[in-house]
Amino acid sequence: MPFVAISLAFPTALFDRFTPCSLARHRRASGYRKRGGPARALAALALLSTVCGEASATVSMLQPARIAAANEPLQITLLYAADDGTALTVTVPQTLRVNLSGGEQSPRPLELAREAGVPTTLRLRPGQFRKVRFTAPWPESARGEVRIDPIGFDASPALVVINRGPEQDAIAQAERNESKASTPAQAAATAAALDGPTGDAISPPGDSLSTTGRGVFAHVSYYEPMYIAFGHNGDTNARLQLSFKYRLRIPDDLRSKSFTDNLYFAYTQTSIWDLSAESRPFRDTTYSPQLFYYVPDTGWRSPFFTRMGFAAGIAHESNGKGGDDSRSINMPFIRPTWEFGDLAANHLTVSPKIYYYVGTKNNPDIAAYRGYVDLLVKYGSPDGWQLATTLRKGTKHWYGSVDTQFTYPLAKLLGSAWGGYLWAGYFNGYGEDLLDYNNRQHWIARIGYSIAR
Structure with missing residues (x-):
């Protein structure tokens, strides 16, 4: 499946704020203890980027494939990068939580598991980056165009069209092969040709209203x-x-x-x-x-x-x-x-x-x-x-x-x-x-x- 070449980078300042020491100070100053929701949200932020010292890692969420086969898992990729010229140690969460919504359906939470073989702690050299994938099966209720909203960290939502047709496996495999064999620029052009410049998988250029949802x-x-x-x-x-x-x-x-x-x-x-x-x-x-x-x-x-x-x-x-x-x-x-x-x-x-x-x-x-x-x-x-x-x-x-x-x-x-x-x-x-x-x-x-x- 083709990947969009543009990643959505989190502001570095967000992770400067939640280093282990600053997180502890923040929790003490705000009175958060083990009291549930607010503390868990802060902990999720800390899990995404726990950095020692003054340096911090940039974390980006890559746009998932625009069209996904229903019988293949949802996959979200986070990109950790040490771009401050300093070696970093980053703690990666075991799970990633998102909300799924589409059409007239209300948002429903989904928990994605970290891929096997990835350690909880990553050590990044200056200029080094590491991709970490999280996966979960699509819920049976997910239909048409689905909006994915990350929970616990700041990232733009992603839109994915779920294909439940009989030819979904062949389509998905063909798009993956074409994406792997192309340069990033070619992959972007392929995605545009398949989905239309507006991102609508079944509408021609110029259509601005989605025709892939269920509402x-x-x-x-x-x-x-x-x-x-x-x-x-x-x-x-x-x-x-x-x-x-x-x-x-x-x-x-x-x-x-x-x-x-x-x-x-x-x-x-x-x-x-x-x-x-x-x-x-x-x-x-x-x-x-x-x-x-x-x-x-x-x-x-x-x-x-x-x-x-x-x-x-x-x-x-x-x-x-x-x-x-x-x-x-x-x-x-x-x-x-x-x-x-x-x-x-x-x-x-x-x-x-x-x-x-x-x-x-x-x-x-x-x-x-x-x-x-x-x-x-x-x-x-x-x-x-x-x-x-x-x-x-x-x-x-x-x-x-x-x-x-x-x-x-x-x-x-x-x-x-x-x-x-x-x-x-x-x-x-x-x-x-x-x-x-x-x-x-x-x-x-x-x-x-x-x-x-």
């Missing part, structure tokens, strides 16, 4: 981009879009390709908001529910692409109006998606959505303006800028449209506390909304904020 909201993830943006070209207007998808059933085998395990319902709503009019009305809104089969990775491999996804289903679009302004179409569709290059860095995505119209009574000539294919081409990285363009070509003349969206993470512009993306868009052509599908929008540029891209 109701764990079935929900982003679908189309979500944004609000403002522009001016003769009049001032805004374009905003909301879009989610809901996975009807989450299987135990997260790599399942069966129909019922990958069936989704999605809803997208796109509005054009006229801010120049006196009452600032919404000029038109397109409502689009969809039902479709979808896998982000079909498993097909080729020297020409890195990953191939596939979707097929039926979509409905209407603007909710009556009379001459009524617009409504139904579209059975298929959508293959090919990704080229390193999925953890800048890479190319090509995704044609091929569809056919059923029920176009109120707009029978819509194919003349938008055609039968939406060609989406994207280039960028999961944690950097991205340029996405959707092209349409109508069946008559040069009717069609160009819809381009550029996004950049706000965290890189304003600091890590910010979420979402700076959004800039350009549209030129026919069919930005259903009401005006046969009216030409010469061009309009907008700028705004995006939640998902």
Whole structure:
């Protein structure tokens, strides 16, 4: 199984505070004796790093494998390092306690045993480090995405997806072999390719909501981009879009390709908001529910692409109006998606959505303006800028449209506390909304904020 190359290091000051002498002084000063909870918490800290003198060891917890087989034990690795230029003596606990939680389950404690053959006391030379592993079987109640919270020491929680499918052993072994045969950089790239840049093992890049848990909201993830943006070209207007998808059933085998395990319902709503009019009305809104089969990775491999996804289903679009302004179409569709290059860095995505119209009574000539294919081409990285363009070509003349969206993470512009993306868009052509599908929008540029891209 691949390991994430970044470790989560504890502050050295934490262990300076709990040397044998300072721990004793602290306990005497605070009045702690053998009174239970608080003393046990301090003792756990002391067990993690008991250091003589002024020097202290840095202790890090390595991120467990992102995907774990249910019949293999949970393994957590602590890394002890003497990085102060002084020889150290460290006491290692016999057990390590964590809390497991996931979905709608409340946290449950789990105790991991230290690996056999590791002495209680480690002697580290200056610059030397030592890995110590702790293991325990997964509880039967652990399902889907599980959060691991260490007890008694300061470390960030870890997320592990438990695979209970019939092919879990082969998958786990293949990932372990690939991780052992690669450099740390290659292992990180492999993990990104397997799990997706967001860490979601069954969702494509761009999905930010987990679809691997067991709670109701764990079935929900982003679908189309979500944004609000403002522009001016003769009049001032805004374009905003909301879009989610809901996975009807989450299987135990997260790599399942069966129909019922990958069936989704999605809803997208796109509005054009006229801010120049006196009452600032919404000029038109397109409502689009969809039902479709979808896998982000079909498993097909080729020297020409890195990953191939596939979707097929039926979509409905209407603007909710009556009379001459009524617009409504139904579209059975298929959508293959090919990704080229390193999925953890800048890479190319090509995704044609091929569809056919059923029920176009109120707009029978819509194919003349938008055609039968939406060609989406994207280039960028999961944690950097991205340029996405959707092209349409109508069946008559040069009717069609160009819809381009550029996004950049706000965290890189304003600091890590910010979420979402700076959004800039350009549209030129026919069919930005259903009401005006046969009216030409010469061009309009907008700028705004995006939640998902």
